[in-house]
Amino acid sequence: MPATRAPRAVRTSSGAALALTAAAALTAVTGCAEKSDAKASDAIAVTASDTACEVSAERFPAGHVKLAVENKGAKVTEVYLYAPGDRIVTERENIGPGTTADITAEVKPGSYEIACKPGMKGDGIRQKVTATGEGAPKKRDPRLDAAVAEYRKYAQAQADETLPLVRVFTDAVAKGDVAGAEKAYAPSRIGWERTEPVAESFGDIDPKVDLREDGLEKGQEWTGWHRLEKALWQDGKIGAAEKELAGTLVKDLADWQRRVGKADITPTGMANGAKELLDEVATGKVTGEEERYSHTDLVDFKANVEGAQKSYELLKPVVSANDPALVKELDAQFTALNGLLDKYREDKGSYEFTSYDKVGEADRKELSDGVNALAEPLSKLAAAVAK
Template identity: 75%
Template sequence: MRPARFTVVTAAAAVAALTAVTGCAEKSAGGAEGTVQVAASDSACGVSKTEFPAGKVTIEVDNKGSKVTEVYVLFPDDRIVAERENIGPGTKATITAEIKAGDYVVNCKPGMKGDGIRQKVKATGGASAKRSPELDAAVAEYRKYVLAQADESLPAVKTFTDAVRAGDVEAAKQAFAPSRRGWERTEPVAESFGDIDPKTDVREDGLEPGQNWTGWHRLEKALWADNKIGDEEKALASQLDTDIAEWHKRVGTAEITPTSMANGAKELLDEVARNKVTGEEDRYSHTDLADFKANVEGADKVYELLKPVAAKNDPQLGKTLDTQFAALDTLLDKHRADKNGYDFTSYDKVGDAERKELSDAVNALAEPLSKLAAAVAK
């Protein structure tokens, strides 16, 4: 899920809003020097300080509102630096991020839809502390992985869109889930660009006012719910090719750090819990388990790359993550139609008890995975 475009808030307005929300001036805010507290509510997004030192920053979010919220740290052009979605009412969340010197925006989105509420902030100082060679290697390897997934996606998407343009409903249905695999494995990186995800992966109930529905799920509805391909669908297939090509073009420029990798892995599990386990993601095709598996694979790849450092800094966390990843993989294997492929049971055939079993396994992994960023930032 990506942040929408917003009206820029003036510095004076940001400070006024901050004072009104937090009830204190910036200089008197509590917390360690590298900690920013965010008080999120249904109508406000208060930050404890509008300036903080560049480097490893801890963002402590307290959702004081009545709605589920999400919090982003954004570059001025709306690319995502760090994020945490699905923060329930009355609950707290911690985001650990590496933030370079410069101007940023903290954005809270109560209800996880709409424009949200912005606060301008600044990271000050010189260059961030140098990372260890192990973490530099992990970032380099993950960048290769992301690029490889994008490379593999181009022909897979074209197989799908060619079938749509040919009017071959059955061939298009067969190609739908494989066309999404690389995207689902690396979705946090794809979402970090802000404007591509809404064109390619939005569901009908996620549309913003005035937004045209394009992308995979619009075509999914045509194939499974309407069982037809018309001129509009053929045009949408070509638009999907264009948008995926743009993702492929940009993906090598993504801002990747060890903490963004770790936070992205947690977001992949949140995506599973929020959309895949519920059956909301692929509601027409019921190919949710293929997306589910790709999300888990993407999270596991991040963990494996960061594991040498994370396990050294927090040995118990490493053992727990090893156990929970293995348990979830074993559970997913129960729903495979073939041992080694991606042909999974149609999700509408998965009963409530089995869905709960999957949900419990996802939650058991998501909780320790939320500590991965802090472990690599030690």
């Protein structure tokens, strides 16, 4: 993407989606404009196909906005809502042919683009839309403001804690220490994987640090973790180019660290970000595509689940009042999925997990089923927050 994120199905990164789909940090709203409660009756219909992206309304009131997506194409698609500069407001990945998805987002007045990405590739087929109005602000539940504040602290802490771990990894690369770099690789990614939707909301950082080789656009230079992963595990050597790339990785992640505190975060953004993170697991980790050389997928998997759960737990006081049945289901499914992951821990409570190439097809299917069982109720979290 011209500062946009490459599709998860063919690359790493994140991101979603936030899945924490999702997703991710949404455009900040200090007050909602014209009333828009995102009911089914006033949802914006987005009809995606392999050649088109049709929207039922090009103008709509700002506030809580619902996109009702239907994929009528033959390819899996993604749908994004972009703010100017290709900042990701919200997204939903992995929408299969003949399926639907509802996305609830909180937006302020302004110009946006809705993009459908058939095959989950490229910049997508885009439609310009406008969120209108400067009506009376809608008072937000103070518990949601508190959740946003706590999540912002969490995202910043994850970035702050990541940089020292990244430097352990890149210092080993700079020394030509293959074994040391391999040992430090997975721990250096945990904080990023927990909060990836926030990083993806900026648009330009994720492709620099977390892109897989098969997600490269024409003429794009391959940088970041996975370029170094391939050198370490497949090539088994570190050259001058890799040492230079290690320095670039530190620089790019330091940029992420500086910008995290300025991210636009809303309660629905947190909820969509949680779903994006589960989408990340479904399209990259369970398949083994994310860490195809190191096979450290389960470390990323666990971090994605932890990040999704953090968003959920912060939003839970409000969701408990709005949709207690959803809370019961989410509690049960998070517990079940974490239990499945614990089977693959080398030591209880540690971040040492079984190498994913040693996880058989039946066990991968069990993990995939666990992800799907959580992803379905998690897709309803944003709507419950917006009630």
